Amino acid sequence: MAAHVETAVYEGPFDVLLQLISEHKVDIYDVPLAAVIDAFLAELEQRRPIDLEVCSEFLVIAAILVELKSRKLLPGPDEVDDDEELSGFDERDRLLARLYELQAYAAAADTFSLLVERAQRCLPRIAGMEEPFRDMAPDILAGVTAEKLAAAYLLAATPKPVPSLDLFHVTVEAVTVSEAVEELQERLPGEQTVTFRDLTSHCTTRMQVIVRFLALLELCKRGWVTLDQGETFGDLVVTWIAGDLDRSPAVVGSAEEYEG
Amino acid sequence: MALPEDQRAIEAVLLCAVEPVPPQLLAELLELPVERVTEACEALARGYESDGRGFTLSFVAGGYRYQTHPEMAPFVERFAMEGVSSRLSSAALETLAIVAYKQPVSRAQIAALRGVNVDGVVRLLHQRGYITPVGQAPGPGQPVLYGTTAAFLEKLGLGSLADLPPVEDLLPGGEIMEQLEERLRPSPDA
């Protein structure tokens, strides 16, 4: 890391800041951002092809600097809100903590690189057993069938499965949208206007609620209901406008199936 | 001076192993307590070192194995197997460092720290087998949590995660930190 700073190469956000601090010897809020950006662009010009990762890391840090700087330059509200003042500190502290941590990982990366280099210089013994012992070893193919081999191939060739949490407490249920559509067609003409909250009051799982919502959208698409929400996060009011329908199973069946 | 029998047996077993042999397995084969086996291995390793042998006995990825002495690298280069020595970029190494020290850790946590999207790097490290999903975080989306693998230890020549350099040694020196804090502190008129 130190070496990078010395070579005047912008390698990452921490280097940029560190360099700013060590070169300008001024309060970070006084660092002319334009000069920093010019220096960075000049640096980029010299190393082609452009490294997108270096670029984006620089942009992140530049954005934080701009934000900090603008906070200072722009006149704030007349009465200084304690909370806001506090959040300004938080911002700096967070930046500081993050840079601190990042610096540690950058140092770790350098160490890793040295370890890898050293490890690569040592070749392991892989010759294995000599002839008489080789044949004593239990056959690795003992009990292996062609099917097991195929399964092993699939295991090796497909991305490794993600270990999941124990899901024993989750009952698998199949709720289909078409069933929900049917249920709503049954119920809505009688009630005319009802809230989504009421429609889903008997639902015990999130999936059931979601499926009912999808069913409502389906009905809305068919022009059988209107949906109205007075305010953000307010109750969704469902109004049946299709009168008495001649229900046809073919229409019902067209809704997609969802499984939860 | 003849070598003790347990050390001889360990030499023979490790010579024909094709992967690091855990001390527990050695103990089973020799019908000895694990501590005795570990001591014997350490004694052998010290002996090879002081004899100035061309190979070492090392504890790598949870087991003991013979490997060539690093100083002999020029002679054994041609025996190096192809396809394993691809280098990792500094971005990949830094991400690997974050996973190693913070595991189990999610992609979002790494991204938040590094300030960039890390999907590509994480995928690369996973494909190389250096990191692997080790679980899922509770909460929305149940993000996959990653940890390091035995292949990671092998790549770095480490016996276990405990051999990673301690974080304290990696944190920036007090001077740099003071400078940083100094510069980031709001000026008196702010």
Added chain:
Amino acid sequence: MALPEDQRAIEAVLLCAVEPVPPQLLAELLELPVERVTEACEALARGYESDGRGFTLSFVAGGYRYQTHPEMAPFVERFAMEGVSSRLSSAALETLAIVAYKQPVSRAQIAALRGVNVDGVVRLLHQRGYITPVGQAPGPGQPVLYGTTAAFLEKLGLGSLADLPPVEDLLPGGEIMEQLEERLRPSPDA
């Protein structure tokens, strides 16, 4: 008493070699006359014998190699019968499956799919006679390509490779696999 440099180098070379190393090759690697190399090997072999080591340096099939001391046979036998870890055997099965379905295939290609170094496992499968070199890939390094053997088919009770259960339908399409392999190929700055 430190070992002479030529003996150290010989130890390193013989340790990582998988076949007996002819004196001529050793002489070439060490840039020494064959007689000097032969003397050094004899000196090492005598030293191991007088130290009572668990291994010997022997001249076999036209070359030098390390092998276990006959007196250690009981431990080696036991290791042969019990030492195949479940990790190793599942690694071996996966590797064999990849060779069976993707042959001819190089070690690097297998390593890319499995995400770990497979040199030891490939060697093991070769020793057991289930896979064998079937050619060399063009391009840098001309890596050895492996395929399965008649012994492999016999063991699985298959008449020919065509009798392997089809797996394509369960795998990502060929295009995706190619892309995956492309990405997995070691690149100089990955």
